[in-house]
Amino acid sequence: MSYLNIFRRDALRAILAAGVAPFLASRGKADEGRKPNIILFLSDDQKWDVVGYEGHPLAITPNIDALAKQGVAFKNSFVTTPICASSRATLMTGTYFAKHRFNFGTPKLSEKFWPELFPNLLKQAGYKTALIGKLGVWFEDGLWGELGRKIGWNTEDSGLFDVFVPVGRTPYISEDDDGVERHSLDKIERHAREFLAAQDKDQPFCLIVSFNVPHITESMDGQGRYQIAVEEEGSLPGAKVPVSRLSDPAIFNALPDVLTPPIMAGEEAQKWLGTDPTNEFVDYFRLVAGMDRVVGSILQEAKADGFGDDTVVMFTSDNGLALGDRRLSGKWTHFDESVRVPLVIFDPRDQSRAGTRPEEFVLNVDLAPTILDFAGVEIPESYQGHSLVPFVEGAYPATWRTEFYGEHDVKLGQRIPDWIGVRDADYVFAEYADGKKPVYFLTDEHSDADEIVNLADDPAYASVLEAYRKKAHDYQALYAR
Numbered sequence: 001m002s003y004l005n006i007f008r009r010d011a012l013r014a015i016l017a018a019g020v021a022p023f024l025a026s027r028g029k030a031d032e033g034r035k036p037n038i039i040l041f042l043s044d045d046q047k048w049d050v051v052g053y054e055g056h057p058l059a060i061t062p063n064i065d066a067l068a069k070q071g072v073a074f075k076n077s078f079v080t081t082p083i084c085a086s087s088r089a090t091l092m093t094g095t096y097f098a099k100h101r102f103n104f105g106t107p108k109l110s111e112k113f114w115p116e117l118f119p120n121l122l123k124q125a126g127y128k129t130a131l132i133g134k135l136g137v138w139f140e141d142g143l144w145g146e147l148g149r150k151i152g153w154n155t156e157d158s159g160l161f162d163v164f165v166p167v168g169r170t171p172y173i174s175e176d177d178d179g180v181e182r183h184s185l186d187k188i189e190r191h192a193r194e195f196l197a198a199q200d201k202d203q204p205f206c207l208i209v210s211f212n213v214p215h216i217t218e219s220m221d222g223q224g225r226y227q228i229a230v231e232e233e234g235s236l237p238g239a240k241v242p243v244s245r246l247s248d249p250a251i252f253n254a255l256p257d258v259l260t261p262p263i264m265a266g267e268e269a270q271k272w273l274g275t276d277p278t279n280e281f282v283d284y285f286r287l288v289a290g291m292d293r294v295v296g297s298i299l300q301e302a303k304a305d306g307f308g309d310d311t312v313v314m315f316t317s318d319n320g321l322a323l324g325d326r327r328l329s330g331k332w333t334h335f336d337e338s339v340r341v342p343l344v345i346f347d348p349r350d351q352s353r354a355g356t357r358p359e360e361f362v363l364n365v366d367l368a369p370t371i372l373d374f375a376g377v378e379i380p381e382s383y384q385g386h387s388l389v390p391f392v393e394g395a396y397p398a399t400w401r402t403e404f405y406g407e408h409d410v411k412l413g414q415r416i417p418d419w420i421g422v423r424d425a426d427y428v429f430a431e432y433a434d435g436k437k438p439v440y441f442l443t444d445e446h447s448d449a450d451e452i453v454n455l456a457d458d459p460a461y462a463s464v465l466e467a468y469r470k471k472a473h474d475y476q477a478l479y480a481r
């Protein structure tokens with residue numbers, strides 16, 4: 001083990017010395033012809049395995065499964081911060097939270113990031129940009145925010161997109177802009193299809209379809225906390241809430257207090273344990289089915305409008321969710337169920353790797369550089385991720401990251417845990433701050449992929465713990481630069 005540790009230490013030194021030098025050069029696809037259109041589907045709180053292609057029995061996702069079959073479905077895709085606001089700021093900025101510092105309870109995203117937000121770079125490269133649904137990032141009240149308001153753009157968006165149709169979740173079912181009551185899914189479907197129908201072949205577009213589902217909402221008008229669309233009322237008949245195989249009380253009882261606050265171990269968690277006779281939370285899966293239905297409808301529209309052959313389609317989620325895993329709910333931990341997400345990329349122009357399942361660690365910080373790479377736009381030096389295009393077409397990466405940093409830091413009091421951590425093929429490490437002294441986690445990926453047995457207090461692992469602790473702090477400092 002010692003030589004591996006030395007190797008990793010040296011590798012980290014090399015990374016630190018080199019800054020965030022990209023592993024791979026951009027392909028410059030733009031020179032080869034017309035720029036592709038890009039459609040990014042982003043779901044909200046969808047755990048990595050709640051897709052048909054991963055075999056989940058309650059995931060009805062034929063359209064996403066078809067994308068996975070025709071494209072590339074990453075096996076080890078993670079978000080670096082598992083919470084809506086911060087994950088979406090990472091998507092927009094191409095940076096870790098350590099750098100963009102945006103989350104719930106923080107100041108708005110600094111305007112210094114504005115010029116290099118990927119939609120702005122796409123616009124400069126001639127793209128039409130659109131976001132339909134949930135943006136979830138608020139921009140600083142600076143010059144750009146001021147200019148955005150002056151030209152009449154919504155203050156949430158401040159002109160970042162040519163077309164911005166915000167669609168909220170609270171409640172899911174409400175009046176659309178034509179006065180008709182619709183579920184958020186159906187509003188998003190309608191506006192995305194309208195956007196596509198209005199595009200022509202002269203200008204490439206990037207459409208972000210950002211769902212509110214399957215995120216939980218407050219119970220309203222008896223609609224329940226997972227409010228489904230009418231189209232899914234007959235789906236999954238008689239289904240029961242699936243009980244996590246990690247629901248053994250012994251797993252929960254071994255967790256430190258920092259991981260069992262009421263928001264994570266309360267009534268919502270109970271609903272995931274199969275004890276609710278109404279099986280209300282099966283609607284989580286019906287919302288996923290509804291989302292897949294809308295994905296199919298939007299792709300059908302794109303095809304009907306003549307964009308089927310030159311539109312790159314991506315699908316992912318902003319974070320995972322504990323569906324009763326460890327008898328918890330929520331998504332804010334370093335555990336797999338929080339940070340791991342589905343990710344599919346399909347490029348109809350090159351299907352040479354159709355159906356492959358890369359196992360490398362890929363991150364949400366890689367999405368912005370990937371989109372720019374597809375568009376043939378130079379990736380800014382400020383970006384901290386790397387293009388995933390080589391996994392989809394061209395030369396498969398000869399080298400790639402073998403470990404990654406993650407973090408969670410939210411200023412909403414002490415009720416949601418904060419942590420930093422590092423993961424590689426051998427160990428998962430996390431350091432939680434509980435206000436007094438740090439709480440450490442160290443689990444062995446080879447013998448304990450479910451991250452159950454915490455080795456942090458085992459003297460035999462003291463040097464491993466210290467090495468990973470140092471590495472996490474080094475990454476935090478590196479990415480803050």
Ligand SMILES: [Ca+2]
Pocket residue numbers: 044045083084215318319
């Ligand atoms: Ca989310």
